[in-house]
Amino acid sequence: MPELPEVETVMRGLAAVLEGQVIARAELRRPDLRRPLPRGLAAALTGARVEGFRRRGKYILMRLEGRESLLIHLGMSGRMVARHRDAAPVPRLGPQGAASDARGHNQPPDRHEHLVLETESGWRIGFLDPRRFGQLDLVPRAAEDAHPLLAGLGPEPLSEAFDLAALEAALRGRRTPVKAALMDQRRVAGLGNIYVSEALFRARISPRRLSATIPGARAARLLPAIKAVLREAIAAGGSSLRDYVRADGELGVFQERFAVYGRAGQRCADCPGGRACGGIARLVQSGRSTFYCPLKQR
DNA sequence: CTCGACTCCTGCTGGC
């Protein structure tokens, strides 16, 4: 589910309620997600003060007072939901993210809520992940970036270090479609299926074009396209399609500004006049849907 | 090394 903008938004929501707070209680409700969770996870969280957060690619790092950080990956369907004990009941999310009228009280615990944190100040944070593609781990603070899940990640696309030379280096010489190269977290960290499609549309580059042919003028268009679409999506609170909600329960709204993602058959924005635009096309690459305008993207 | 195919898991949607 979540790509960099959604992860960034979730992290900010968590920081707003957890920074400086002490975790009074931590309950792990199952021993594994896709993989076994570290033993002692709940014990390590209980009683710890949360010092701060940072994001690396699609991973969130929650720094605990002491020697460890909690590493969080939301996978496809992971959500973090923060609620204060004094708040009014929050309606359950139904299909399409629509709120049902179910009352918050006396509901059975959500069977997909795998970790629950409660702070001394009354906040309750649930980690929910129906598909269980997410990951949680404890990582020594002194060597966060050496964690196996983080060590191989490519540059942060919104960092200054991610400049034209860095993008070209990531794409140069690769004989795979540029779509796949940009999805590869070892090349650039944080892009996923939505924002790759959107960035390629903005840069007028076909997702089928070989990565090796991008360096040069095309990379010069692609770099600002990547940065802009990510920045705009963060400003919009991410994109809410199915599972994703912000930690505060609000929905992101960037999905309303998708130019191509999920819009097969529709006309793309300001397609050149004269020739008939066949509309936005959908194709499958590496088993994932790609959306693009065959006329504008070359 | 590099690739695509397959796999993990649950839930929703759309077509019959």
Add this chain to the structure above:
DNA sequence: TGCCAGCAGGAGTCGA
């Protein structure tokens, strides 16, 4: 109405 194939924002593993 009910059933079921297909699809979903991710990423590790495997074999060619």
